[in-house]
Amino acid sequence: MTLQFANVLVFLGVGALFIFVNLLIASLIRPSKYSEEKLIPYECGENPVGSPWIKFNIRFYVFALIFIIFDVEVAFLLPWAVVFKELGWIAFIEGLIFIAILVVGLAYVWAKGDLQWVRPEERYE
Amino acid sequence: MNLGNLDSLTFFYPELILLGGILLVVISDISLKGLRDRVNPLLTLAALLLALFYTLQTDHGSAMTLFEGMLALDNFALFFKAFMLVAGVLVLLGSLHSEELAAVHQGEFHALLLAVTLGMLLMANSAHLVMLYLSLELVSLTSYIMVGYLRSDRLSNEASMKYILFGAVSTGAMLYGFSLLYGMTGSLDLFAIRDALLAQEVVGFNQVTLMLVVVLTTAGFGFKTAAVPFHFWCPDVYTGAPTPVTAFLSVAPKAAGFAILVRFFLGGLSQPAGEQWGFISGIDWPLVLIVVSVLTMSLGNIAALTQNNLKRMLAYSSIAHAGYILMGAVLLTGTGLKAMLVYLFVYLFMNLGAFFVVTVIFNSEKTFELQDYNGMFRRSPFLAVAMSIFLLSLIGIPPFAGFLGKLYIFGAVIDQGLYWFAVVGALNAAVAAFYYMRIMKHMILENDDRPPTPLQISPLNRALLVLLLVPNILLIVFWSPIDRWTANSITLFGGL
Numbered sequence: 001m002t003l004q005f006a007n008v009l010v011f012l013g014v015g016a017l018f019i020f021v022n023l024l025i026a027s028l029i030r031p032s033k034y035s036e037e038k039l040i041p042y043e044c045g046e047n048p049v050g051s052p053w054i055k056f057n058i059r060f061y062v063f064a065l066i067f068i069i070f071d072v073e074v075a076f077l078l079p080w081a082v083v084f085k086e087l088g089w090i091a092f093i094e095g096l097i098f099i100a101i102l103v104v105g106l107a108y109v110w111a112k113g114d115l116q117w118v119r120p121e122e123r124y125e
Numbered sequence: 126m127n128l129g130n131l132d133s134l135t136f137f138y139p140e141l142i143l144l145g146g147i148l149l150v151v152i153s154d155i156s157l158k159g160l161r162d163r164v165n166p167l168l169t170l171a172a173l174l175l176a177l178f179y180t181l182q183t184d185h186g187s188a189m190t191l192f193e194g195m196l197a198l199d200n201f202a203l204f205f206k207a208f209m210l211v212a213g214v215l216v217l218l219g220s221l222h223s224e225e226l227a228a229v230h231q232g233e234f235h236a237l238l239l240a241v242t243l244g245m246l247l248m249a250n251s252a253h254l255v256m257l258y259l260s261l262e263l264v265s266l267t268s269y270i271m272v273g274y275l276r277s278d279r280l281s282n283e284a285s286m287k288y289i290l291f292g293a294v295s296t297g298a299m300l301y302g303f304s305l306l307y308g309m310t311g312s313l314d315l316f317a318i319r320d321a322l323l324a325q326e327v328v329g330f331n332q333v334t335l336m337l338v339v340v341l342t343t344a345g346f347g348f349k350t351a352a353v354p355f356h357f358w359c360p361d362v363y364t365g366a367p368t369p370v371t372a373f374l375s376v377a378p379k380a381a382g383f384a385i386l387v388r389f390f391l392g393g394l395s396q397p398a399g400e401q402w403g404f405i406s407g408i409d410w411p412l413v414l415i416v417v418s419v420l421t422m423s424l425g426n427i428a429a430l431t432q433n434n435l436k437r438m439l440a441y442s443s444i445a446h447a448g449y450i451l452m453g454a455v456l457l458t459g460t461g462l463k464a465m466l467v468y469l470f471v472y473l474f475m476n477l478g479a480f481f482v483v484t485v486i487f488n489s490e491k492t493f494e495l496q497d498y499n500g501m502f503r504r505s506p507f508l509a510v511a512m513s514i515f516l517l518s519l520i521g522i523p524p525f526a527g528f529l530g531k532l533y534i535f536g537a538v539i540d541q542g543l544y545w546f547a548v549v550g551a552l553n554a555a556v557a558a559f560y561y562m563r564i565m566k567h568m569i570l571e572n573d574d575r576p577p578t579p580l581q582i583s584p585l586n587r588a589l590l591v592l593l594l595v596p597n598i599l600l601i602v603f604w605s606p607i608d609r610w611t612a613n614s615i616t617l618f619g620g621l
Binding site: 101104105107108111112 | 131148151152154155156
C-alpha cells in the first residue's frame with residue numbers, strides 16, 4: 001500500500017530534478033551575451049511603454065464574473081444535453097429552470113448597468 | 126429509505142421557498158424602482174416565515190436521506206433549520222431600522238440574507254462530505270459579501286478581506302482532511318466512512334493519519350464556529366461588519382458550524398450505541414475538541430476583559446460561548462448533545478439581544494466605544510435595563526435564560542465525571558462576569574457631564590427588543606417545552 005504512494009514521491013522528486021537539472025545544464029552551456037534589447041520584457045514583439053505595475057480597471061473583474069455565469073451554464077448543460085433523450089420531459093423542465101435562474105442573474109447585471117464599459121452614473125448606488 | 130431526486134422534492138419545500146425568495150427579491154430589486162425598498166423586506170420576511178412553516182410541517186421523524194444520500198432528514202436537522210430561520214427573521218427585523226445599512230442600497234442585502242439562510246439549512250442536513258463542503262461554501266461566500274457590505278467603509282472592506290483569506294485557508298485545510306478520509310475509506314458518504322472505520326477495513330489504517338484528519342477537519346469547523354486557534358478573523362470581522370450582520374454571524378453560521386461538527390464527528394467518526402456514542406479506537410477526536418473547547422473559552426474571556434469597543438468585546442464573548450457550546454459536543458452522550466442544543470437556543474436570544482442594543486445605540490450615537498455608553502440609564506432606562514438583562518443572561522445569572530444553558534451544559538459535563546472540565550467552565554463564567562458587568566457599570570452607574578437627552582428608539586426596534594427580552598425572562602419558567610423539544614432533537618440519522 002505504502003509502495004503505491006512511493007510512486008507519487010518519486011514523481012515529485014523527478015519533477016523537481018527535471019526543472020533544476022535542465023536550468024543548471026542550460027546555464028553551463030549557454031553563451032552569455034547581454035544587450036539592451038534582451039533585457040526588456042517580451043511583450044508580443046512590441047516595445048513596452050511605462051511600468052507594467054499599474055492598477056487595472058475593476059470592470060475587468062466584473063466582466064470576468066459575468067463570463068463565469070455562462071461558463072458554469074455550459075459546464076452544467078453539457079452533461080444535461082448528453083443524457084437528454086433518456087431523461088425526457090423532466091430533464092427539459094429542469095434545464096429550463098436552471099437557465100431561468102441564470103437569466104435572472106444576467107438581468108440583474110444588465111439592470112445595474114454592468115454590461116456597459118462606462119457605467120451610467122445615475123444607476124450607481 | 127433513500128429517496129431519489131424527484132421524490133425528495135416534497136421534503137425540500139423550505140429550501141425551494143428560500144430559493145424562490147432569492148430570485149423574487151432580485152427581480153423586484155431591478156424592476157420595481159419606487160416600491161422595492163418596501164417590497165423587498167416583506168418578500169424576504171414572507172419567504173423566511175413560509176420556509177419556517179414548511180420546516181415545522183415536514184415530517185423529520187422517519188429515517189431517510191434525500192437526493193441519493195446527500196441530505197439526511199432527522200430531528201436534529203429540524204432543530205437547526207428552525208433555529209436558522211428564526212435567527213434569519215430576527216436579524217431581518219433588526220436590520221430594517223439600522224442606520225448603518227440605511228446608508229447603502231439594501232436590495233442585495235435581503236437576497237444575501239436568504240442565500241446564507243439557504244446555505245445553513247443545507248449545512249444542517251448534509252450527510253455527504255461534498256454536500257457538507259458545498260453548503261459551507263455557500264454560507265461562507267455570502268457571509269464575505271455581507272461583511273463587506275458597507276463599500277465606502279474601509280473597516281468593512283478590511284474585515285471582508287480578512288474573512289476571505291482565513292476562510293480560504295481553513296476550508297482548504299478541511300478539504301485536505303476530507304481527501305485523506307476519502308483516500309482511506311473510499312467513500313464520501315458519512316455513514317459509509319463510519320462503517321469502513323468501524324470494520325477497520327480502511328486502506329493504510331494509521332493512527333497518525335486519522336489524527337491528522339481530525340485536526341484538519343476541525344480547522345474548517347473551527348473557522349465557522351470561531352473556535353481557538355481558528356478565531357483570528359473573528360474580532361476584526363465582527364468590528365468591521367455592519368452590526369446586524371455581526372449579530373447574524375455570531376449566532377446563525379456559528380450554530381450551523383456546530384451542526385456539521387456534530388454530524389461529522391458523532392455521525393461519521395463515532396460508533397452509535399443508543400443514546401450514547403463511542404469513539405472508534407484510534408481516532409481520539411474528543412480529546413482534540415476538549416483542548417479546543419478549553420482554549421476557546423479561556424482565550425475568549427480573557428481577551429474580552431480589556432476591550433473598550435462594544436463590538437470587539439461581544440466578538441470575544443461569542444468566541445467564549447463557542448467554547449461552552451463545544452463542551453456539550455465532546456461528551457458523546459445524549460445529555461451532552463441536548464445541553465448543547467439548549468445552550469444554542471438561549472444563546473440565540475441573549476446574543477442577538479445584546480447586539481441589537483448595540484445597533485440601536487449606534488443609530489443615534491454613532492459610536493461603539495464603551496465610555497460613550499455612560500449615563501445610558503438616565504437617557505433611556507428601557508434600553509439600559511434591556512441590555513442588563515441580555516448581559517446577565519450571557520453571564521448565566523439564575524432568573525434569566527442563560528442560566529438554563531449553563532445549567533444543562535455543566536450538568537452534562539459533571540454527569541460524565543469530567544469534574545475538571547466543569548471547573549474550567551465555571552471559572553470562565555466567573556471571569557466573563559467581570560466584563561459583562563463592566564458594560565452595565567458604564568451604562569447605569571457612570572454619568573457624564575452632558576445633560577441626559579432622551580435616546581430615540583423607533584417603535585419597531587422597541588417592539589423587537591421586547592420580543593427578544595421575552596424568551597430571556599420567561600424561558601426559565603417555561604423551560605419544559607424546550608427540554609422536550611431538544612430531547613426530541615438529539616436523534617441523529619445514523620445511516621440505513
